[in-house]
Every structure is written in C-alpha cells, then in structure tokens.
Amino acid sequence: MALFAILFISVSCEKEKVEEEVINKNVLIIYDDSTTNVNTQLLKTAMVAAGFEVSFSDVSETDWNNTNPTLDNFFAVLHFSRHSFGYLPSFNYS
Numbered sequence: 001m002a003l004f005a006i007l008f009i010s011v012s013c014e015k016e017k018v019e020e021e022v023i024n025k026n027v028l029i030i031y032d033d034s035t036t037n038v039n040t041q042l043l044k045t046a047m048v049a050a051g052f053e054v055s056f057s058d059v060s061e062t063d064w065n066n067t068n069p070t071l072d073n074f075f076a077v078l079h080f081s082r083h084s085f086g087y088l089p090s091f092n093y094s
Contacts, residue, residue, distance in 0.1 A: 024075045030057040030064050032080040040080065052076075 027047055031040055035056045044054045058068040061081050
C-alpha cells in the first residue's frame with residue numbers, strides 16, 4: 001500500500017502571530033485506513049518524540065470534512081490518502 005502525505009503549514013508575517021505559531025506544535029493526522037496501522041503509529045511515535053502534540057482525525061480521510069475536527073488549532077496537517085489522492089476540498093486552502 002502506498003501512502004501519500006500532504007503537509008500544510010500556516011505561517012504569518014505578523015510578529016505576534018509567528019511567536020504564537022512556533023509555540024503551537026499541534027499536528028493532525030488525517031488517516032487513510034486506520035489509526036492502528038503500524039506505519040501511522042510509527043509516524044505518531046516519532047513526531048511525539050520530536051516534541052509535537054499529535055492527534056488523529058475523528059474519521060478516515062474519505063469522510064473528513066473540516067469539521068471532524070477543524071484545522072483551527074493545528075500547526076500542521078498530515079493527510080494520508082489512498083482513496084482521494086490529489087483531492088482536498090477547496091475550503092481547506094486558506
């Protein structure tokens with residue numbers, strides 16, 4: 001199984017915002033098949049060891065709709081896509 005990850009990082013030019021985002025180490029993994037997949041768990045373990053706070057989406061990538069959860073509190077998103085490669089709804093690009 002091939003896994004594809006898309007990483008989105010939001011960076012602001014405002015000094016106060018940049019300092020806040022450096023502190024924010026919340027990462028969301030939008031999984032493709034299961035949160036218990038050995039490769040997904042290894043990635044989470046490595047990211048936690050690097051100092052990131054890692055969460056999984058509430059649903060798999062095919063059912064994720066930016067409300068389960070929203071991206072508001074995340075510094076980065078890893079989107080594993082085996083079903084919808086090349087597709088993310090336009091409301092995610094901001």
